[in-house]
Structure formats: structure tokens, C-alpha cells
Amino acid sequence: MSELPQTTVSIHQVSDELDERTLSDVRQLAKDSLNVDGNPPLSDQTLVALAADDASENIITLLAEVGEGTESVLAGIAVVVREAADQPWVLEVVVHPDHRKTGIGRALLTKLSELIDLPQAQAWAHGDHEAAKKLASRIGMSRVRELYRMRREGTDFLEEAPVDRRISVRSFRVGEDEPSWLESNSQAFVHHPEQGSLTLSDLEARMAEDWFDPSGFFLAFNAEQKLVAYHWTKIHQSSGESIRPTGEVYVVGVVPEAQGMGLGRSLTTTGINYLLEQGVDAVILYVDAENEAAVKLYRSLGFTLWDADIMYGPQPID
Known part of the structure; x- marks a missing residue:
């Protein structure tokens, strides 16, 4: 994987519920990825959790933005959701097609590893993609379930x-x-x-x-x-x-x-x-x-x- 782009990249955690504009940006990011990949990159359960009116300790959202100030755009998102505190985290990561192979996915996972025990989480890859296999292997994960489409x-x-x-x-x-x-x-x-x-x-x-x-x-x-x-x-x-x-x-x-x-x-x-x-x-x-x-x-x-x-x-x- 190549190094991070020269353009400014910032990773930040959303501690409260997503505001209307950010939620709209996330949905557009998912739509753009769907158009390129042919697979919805975020599950319905994740979208429901992101749109919830109240913040919860059972969801962590990381946003990756490129650019500065009013010129910044959402380039990627990592979300982990769990049913309860005694249940495993379930991870989904999406990087916008225009910003792939620039290290954003790796940066999101690096930040997330500071917040949870990432190798003990579960992660969905929507589509059996080689990039997902490499990321999973890098953090010590293996295939545990297959969902046919x-x-x-x-x-x-x-x-x-x-x-x-x-x-x-x-x-x-x-x-x-x-x-x-x-x-x-x-x-x-x-x-x-x-x-x-x-x-x-x-x-x-x-x-x-x-x-x-x-x-x-x-x-x-x-x-x-x-x-x-x-x-x-x-x-x-x-x-x-x-x-x-x-x-x-x-x-x-x-x-x-x-x-x-x-x-x-x-x-x-x-x-x-x-x-x-x-x-x-x-x-x-x-x-x-x-x-x-x-x-x-x-x-x-x-x-x-x-x-x-x-x-x-x-x-x-x-």
C-alpha cells in the first residue's frame, strides 16, 4: 500500500450523534462506493446506528477528511457497532473511490486500534476483495463467516x-x-x-x-x-x-x-x-x-x- 497522500488528512472521532450534514456526506460516500463496487459498503444496522438520535457507548465513528477548512471533504469512515458491552465490536470501513490506495484505510484502522482491541473485533468486507484480505491479515483477522449475495x-x-x-x-x-x-x-x-x-x-x-x-x-x-x-x-x-x-x-x-x-x-x-x-x-x-x-x-x-x-x-x- 502506498504512503499517505501529500494532501492534508485528518482522522477524528465523532463523540455525539452525526449532524444532518455529516450523515448526508456519509450516505453520499456510501452511494459513490456502491456505484463503483456494486456492493453497499455499509449494512443497514450500521446506517441505523449512525442515524440514531442519541449517542451510544456501543458505537464508535471515525471520519477521515482530506483538505483544509471549507475545502475539506469526507474521504473515508470507520464504524464499529456492538449489541451490548459484552458483545464483540463489528467493524465496517469505507474509503471513497477517489481516495483509495492512499493509506486512508490503514490510517483509520491505526486510530481505531487506539480505542478498541481491534484483533478481537469482527469486520465485514462487502465483496470478497483482495484489499480487505490484506487489511484483515495485517491486524490478525481471518475469515469466520461468508454471506452469499x-x-x-x-x-x-x-x-x-x-x-x-x-x-x-x-x-x-x-x-x-x-x-x-x-x-x-x-x-x-x-x-x-x-x-x-x-x-x-x-x-x-x-x-x-x-x-x-x-x-x-x-x-x-x-x-x-x-x-x-x-x-x-x-x-x-x-x-x-x-x-x-x-x-x-x-x-x-x-x-x-x-x-x-x-x-x-x-x-x-x-x-x-x-x-x-x-x-x-x-x-x-x-x-x-x-x-x-x-x-x-x-x-x-x-x-x-x-x-x-x-x-x-x-x-x-x-
Whole structure:
């Protein structure tokens, strides 16, 4: 990696919540990186944490700026977030495409190592990039998790899968379904490190995003009107060379008692067809590489492996 640029580079920690202008700059940085890399560089959970109204001891934000005074611009950001004080830090680093290979990523990590035990943290690399491998190796991290990014091309609709006649499906109702969804989500993802721990604040933060549309959030209820499964879709507006938006199977959940009824496949099909009706030309999703059953299901629906996000963590002890 080359040395730091001659232009003035400053790394500083944000001790309070991000102001509107800085948050806007961070979102633009993420968008510019997405346009170049094809991968969102910051997870939804990180963006939610950055946009929170109150500062927390469970988030540390470092900003890298180049230039001086009114001429300075945001060139990079490092964020670590944890669920609680006894949980590991999860790191994401983004450097603007115009300022890469100038040592900014290394400078952010050097500063961060003064604040936390960096080799004991976990770090997401959105895309299996060589630069991320080198940075992870430099600070003593190895691959601990792989998240597939799968993609379904084209606008062919899927045949709707039959549903048990005792099951009713409707869209999410804001102000009514939040408690029941949170309960079913925690049951469906009890062993999932991020999704299963979502709180009402997390849900409300996502509902406040521009992309949220309750009409694309499908809920399945049993005969007792208990929420037993759901499919939350998402639409990404066109970016880079794309002309049409891209749909996403954002999250599909089925509570344990309703598994084996075909609800996952049925709701996934419903959501994909809904996304196609909205004019997307491709649908993406993320799934753990080790979840063989889910990967098999998505392949049967026309998805193929597109890319992968890699989590790096402490190297295992022999």
C-alpha cells in the first residue's frame, strides 16, 4: 500500500450523534462506493446506528477528511457497532473511490486500534476483495463467516406456490403489526446474530428510510391470527450503469411451529412477483453460505451466486 497522500488528512472521532450534514456526506460516500463496487459498503444496522438520535457507548465513528477548512471533504469512515458491552465490536470501513490506495484505510484502522482491541473485533468486507484480505491479515483477522449475495436476472414471473387454506396473507399495517412482527422475527431468527435481536427502535428506523413501503411487506397469519411467517421486500433505486431499480428479498422469516408448511417458498414467490410488478429488472438477496436449505431453495427459484460478503474475526487458536 502506498504512503499517505501529500494532501492534508485528518482522522477524528465523532463523540455525539452525526449532524444532518455529516450523515448526508456519509450516505453520499456510501452511494459513490456502491456505484463503483456494486456492493453497499455499509449494512443497514450500521446506517441505523449512525442515524440514531442519541449517542451510544456501543458505537464508535471515525471520519477521515482530506483538505483544509471549507475545502475539506469526507474521504473515508470507520464504524464499529456492538449489541451490548459484552458483545464483540463489528467493524465496517469505507474509503471513497477517489481516495483509495492512499493509506486512508490503514490510517483509520491505526486510530481505531487506539480505542478498541481491534484483533478481537469482527469486520465485514462487502465483496470478497483482495484489499480487505490484506487489511484483515495485517491486524490478525481471518475469515469466520461468508454471506452469499445471490441474484435473479430477468422479468419472468414465478408460478405462485399454493398455501394452506388456513393461512391468510396481507401487507404490513403501520402502527398495528410492529409488536407481532418483532415477536415472530425473534422466534424465526433466534440463532441469528443480527436479525433476531432487532428492537422496536431498529424496526422504526428502517421504516423511516426512503425505501420502506408496507405494501411490499407480506405477513402470513394462521387460523388463530398469529403471525407465523413474513417476507419483507426492498427496492434499490437505479445506480451506476443500471437503468431500472433492483429488488431485494430483504428478509424472509418463518416461526419454528410453522416450518415445513412451504410458507418460506410461497411468500418468497409472492414477494418476487410483487417486485417484478414494480418494474425491477433483477432481484438480489443475502443468505449465509452455511444455510444449505435456503441456498437450495433460492437456486430453485432462479437465483445464482453473484458475490459474497466476508466477515473477518479473531484467528482461531490451534
